[in-house]
Amino acid sequence: MGEPQERRAVISGAAQSDIGRRLYRTGIDLTVEAALRAIADAGLTTADIDGVSTYPGFGGSFGGAMGAELHEALRLSLNWRSAGVETAGPLGAVHNAILAVATGMARHVLVFRTVVEGSGGPLRPGSGGGGGSAGSAGPFQFMIPYGAASAACWVACYARRHMHDYGTTRTQLGAIAVNGRANAASNPKAIYTEPMTIDDYLAVRMVSDPLCLYDCDVPCDGSTAVVVSHRDYAPDAPAGAVGVNAIGTAIRGRPSWDQFDDLTSMMMRHTAASMWERTELTVDDVDTAQLYDGFSWLTLAWIEAMGFCGKGESGAFVEGGANIGPGGPLPLNTSGGQLSAGRLHGFGHLHEAVMQLRGTANIGVEDCEVVAVGAGGGPETGCLLLTRGPS
Amino acid sequence: MSAASPPRFVLASPESDFYWRSGADGRLRIQRCGDCRRWIHPPGPACPFCHSRRIGPEPVAGTGTVATFTVNRKEWIPGFTPPYVFAFVELDEDPAVRIGTNIVGCEIDDVEIGMRMEVLFEESGEWHVPLFRPLETRAARGSEGS
Numbered sequence: 001m002g003e004p005q006e007r008r009a010v011i012s013g014a015a016q017s018d019i020g021r022r023l024y025r026t027g028i029d030l031t032v033e034a035a036l037r038a039i040a041d042a043g044l045t046t047a048d049i050d051g052v053s054t055y056p057g058f059g060g061s062f063g064g065a066m067g068a069e070l071h072e073a074l075r076l077s078l079n080w081r082s083a084g085v086e087t088a089g090p091l092g093a094v095h096n097a098i099l100a101v102a103t104g105m106a107r108h109v110l111v112f113r114t115v116v117e118g119s120g121g122p123l124r125p126g127s128g129g130g131g132g133s134a135g136s137a138g139p140f141q142f143m144i145p146y147g148a149a150s151a152a153c154w155v156a157c158y159a160r161r162h163m164h165d166y167g168t169t170r171t172q173l174g175a176i177a178v179n180g181r182a183n184a185a186s187n188p189k190a191i192y193t194e195p196m197t198i199d200d201y202l203a204v205r206m207v208s209d210p211l212c213l214y215d216c217d218v219p220c221d222g223s224t225a226v227v228v229s230h231r232d233y234a235p236d237a238p239a240g241a242v243g244v245n246a247i248g249t250a251i252r253g254r255p256s257w258d259q260f261d262d263l264t265s266m267m268m269r270h271t272a273a274s275m276w277e278r279t280e281l282t283v284d285d286v287d288t289a290q291l292y293d294g295f296s297w298l299t300l301a302w303i304e305a306m307g308f309c310g311k312g313e314s315g316a317f318v319e320g321g322a323n324i325g326p327g328g329p330l331p332l333n334t335s336g337g338q339l340s341a342g343r344l345h346g347f348g349h350l351h352e353a354v355m356q357l358r359g360t361a362n363i364g365v366e367d368c369e370v371v372a373v374g375a376g377g378g379p380e381t382g383c384l385l386l387t388r389g390p391s
Numbered sequence: 392m393s394a395a396s397p398p399r400f401v402l403a404s405p406e407s408d409f410y411w412r413s414g415a416d417g418r419l420r421i422q423r424c425g426d427c428r429r430w431i432h433p434p435g436p437a438c439p440f441c442h443s444r445r446i447g448p449e450p451v452a453g454t455g456t457v458a459t460f461t462v463n464r465k466e467w468i469p470g471f472t473p474p475y476v477f478a479f480v481e482l483d484e485d486p487a488v489r490i491g492t493n494i495v496g497c498e499i500d501d502v503e504i505g506m507r508m509e510v511l512f513e514e515s516g517e518w519h520v521p522l523f524r525p526l527e528t529r530a531a532r533g534s535e536g537s
């Protein structure tokens with residue numbers, strides 16, 4: 001192929017609203033806060049923003065706000081707007097913005113993901129999880145009648161099969177949660193920061209065995225916004241522009257939690273492969289990885305999908321935390337991830353990637369030039385390969 | 392599973408209506424292509440392999456193997472009293488047909504990947520919800536005399 005056209009885009013601004021367990025604020029209130037901060041961070045004003053992209057938008061799960069709400073709240077004048085849940089996971093909103101910029105449909109796209117879950121009610125049949133609409137007569141109809149109402153139940157099934165086939169242990173899986181908690185201590189916006197040991201992890205109550213409480217992320221309220229701009233703007237971005245080297249969007253398998261061909265991997269296997277097909281960079285170039293941990297096992301699946309280790313080897317790779325901790329060969333989820341810093345649905349990982357490439361992360365990776373970001377689980381996964389400066 | 396039946400929130404689609412009623416005569420049915428003869432699950436509007444519209448439910452043996460499972464320790468839905476096993480069972484006719492279900496009729500700690508299973512049905516209103524129990528218990532049940 002010629003130059004991948006996503007390289008015409010950069011991330012010129014990034015910011016978050018206040019984040020908390022229960023803020024009792026509306027989604028649009030949080031969204032406006034994050035958006036205005038991101039626009040200022042990019043050295044722009046609302047008059048410069050000519051595109052808006054979000055996930056999931058109207059009717060989506062996990063609360064949030066619609067693109068049209070932000071459009072109206074800031075009285076934006078847009079050339080392009082997009083929102084929807086049928087993307088390559090939550091980062092699909094970023095992919096869409098990148099494509100809009102690359103094709104000239106917009107020059108500065110405000111992308112946001114807002115969650116209002118901490119203040120929300122309990123899970124109900126019909127409210128679903130993992131981005132699904134559990135109350136529909138769709139694929140979830142084959143799991144809800146059996147009390148499998150949460151993505152925790154579905155991910156637990158993959159985790160158990162991974163343990164069965166590859167000998168992965170709970171002690172190995174626990175390294176994801178322990179690593180996240182240790183990193184969260186340096187993140188002033190993190191939800192849980194008190195120290196956690198692997199023994200704490202092994203002692204906590206089970207939720208959907210083999211997943212325990214600490215394998216599940218923590219619902220929160222908060223909004224993350226980034227500005228995706230044309231790379232022509234990069235020299236003018238006051239905080240520094242982050243380059244988009246490649247995006248991963250492929251969904252080559254069955255779009256299903258329960259009918260996917262392999263119960264030890266998920267759609268990220270295809271998504272990550274498609275990202276590497278679009279770049280001359282390799283896993284060896286990656287300085288830090290921000291990989292989705294809505295459930296800890298999803299991070300193992302991402303590590304394998306990205307190729308940081310072989311199939312089935314992720315348990316051994318993360319065990320003890322030396323490979324994934326600060327100073328290790330692959331610092332992972334350096335702001336604490338969702339397990340400890342809150343379920344920002346992949347956008348916390350994206351924000352942290354930007355901070356790493358700017359050199360402003362709380363736990364900075366030295367000479368950080370390339371970051372891999374992967375978000376989502378099950379059939380809804382997407383990824384990004386980002387660089388310091390335009391790619 | 393506790394003695395009382397949990398709430399079975401069945402929301403059938405026109406394509407899947409047969410699936411949730413099939414157990415009325417004690418048989419599990421899966422959609423099958425009348426042309427290429429492959430099994431289709433979840434049921435859809437056409438054969439995804441040869442695109443034939445000549446599709447319909449056909450009985451299967453109702454036996455299969457546990458592909459994986461979770462033991463739920465949390466009450467995700469009020470009335471689903473933990474602990475209970477949610478599993479995927481792959482049918483003998485075609486392991487690509489993977490059925491979400493609850494495992495009943497054995498101790499929770501005895502459930503294992505690879506265990507042989509057979510279907511049974513729980514009546515819930517107008518539906519017959521497919522559940523699975525260990526195939527090995529058939530002999531044991533017979534010896535109990537009843």
Ligand SMILES: [Zn+2]
Pocket residue numbers: 424425426427428429438439440441442443
């Ligand atoms: Zn066919």
